[in-house]
Amino acid sequence: MPDMILIMASSARPIKHTDCNNKVELEQVNDSVIGKGPAISISGLEFAFGKRPVLTGIDLVIPRGVAFGILGANGAGKTTLVRLLIGRLKPSAGTALIFGQNPGPALAESVGYMPQLNALYEALTVQENLDFFARMLGLSDAKQRVRAVERAIELVDLADRADSVISELSGGMRQRVSLGAALIHKPELLLLDEPTVGLDPELRNMFWQHFKEMTRSGTTILISSHTMDDAAHCDTLGFMRGGKFIATGTPDELRQSTGKPDSTLEDAFLHLSQKSVASA
């Protein structure tokens, strides 16, 4: 049995309403859809590509209003877990519920997803991409959508490039547009698959400022990453190895698991990883 430090993060914080009409409307819609339970509850989850198991025995509960980081090496199963949570893959066994429901289109207005690839339309401008994804996410009212696009552009600090086509943007700018597209409808849950890969420290810091503001206002964020820099910003972490969580807890608790003072999260990850190999 691998080391398991299961720490439940603090209970959900209330959602603060903003002065944006769109937000109020979305929350009215979402409230009826998403209920009151935890943001994510995963139980006995297993997934295999053919005969190759990718995820085994995942149990996890993520309360609302926290930033939960999935940390693990490449191939640990992080992206597969995120894809299960957006409903693109179906579990081989067990359940993965979002707001108490199976992932799918009914939850689309409550969930924002930023894929690993930027996944934007290269020939369209920043504004056109955001407007398009806003429509796909159900913002059919043109006035509301204009406000939502303006707000997203402002949030990712690309007002001066709003009319630039994506193919003219740097990698970091594309990441920012991709983030804008994920949060344009003010989702209650944001699923981010390696959102900070390739970002310079300044941009990474800017992303985290946004994420923290969002969790403060009640949004739940699940972020997959393999950099310890991201890990330190999360409220709660899950270390993944070989398709399962080898430990979960707050960054401090995980650091302490090494039993040595001044341990870094990287030390903790390596320590717990070795321990899980030894006990396997």
Place this chain on the structure above:
Amino acid sequence: MMLFDRKFAIAGRIVREVRRDRRSVAMIIGAPIIVMSLIGFSFQDQKSVLNQVAPALIATMAMFFVFVLTAISFLRERSQGTLERLLSTAVTRSDLLVGYLAGFLLFALIQSIIILMYTLFVVDVDYAGKIWDIVLILLMVTVTSVSMGIFVSTFAKNEFQVVQFIPLILAPQIFLSGVILPTSQLPGYFQAVSGVLPLTYANRALRDIMLRGASLSDVLPEIGVLALFAIGMLVAAAATVRRT
């Protein structure tokens, strides 16, 4: 309104993307004109051969260009991750299919009209039927072709692989649907194959309309079979459209 908003948005996005790619727009308009000029002016002294071949060529071009455009753009949706992102939203199969169909139908319509007008009035091919009857048949070919493009893109991992499908899908249609040789002169087994190719029925209908002045009611059996192909390919495309 909400029901159609995503479909409009997808169609609008496709139109915008293609329109921004000026070289592609030039090719969509220029390439069929060049091909029709080449064929038309080569057969200038053999008008009866040209008249016989032109209806089939018009249908083949409509099928070819739309198939390539759709297959490649849908493959891009899959390989660049935008389809995965779209499918994490509330988008439905019908949003994707109708949106794609509407987007490409616009280009197909423009292209078909350009090919048709050029063939009839510049290359000076004889025709007897109504122009809009011809356009309708070409639109049915286009619907089949867009759906076929979406379906085929499922089996390709990259643009190189999609290009390999072009001869595989289109060559049998060109050789066996009566473009080059009347289907009645083909060996028996190839006649059987030609019976399951949509272009065979499009060619028959267009020849009847253009050469013999037939009306739509005269070519109803061909229209019926073309409609079945269009529906069949739409079902196949709908079954695979969500695969990433």
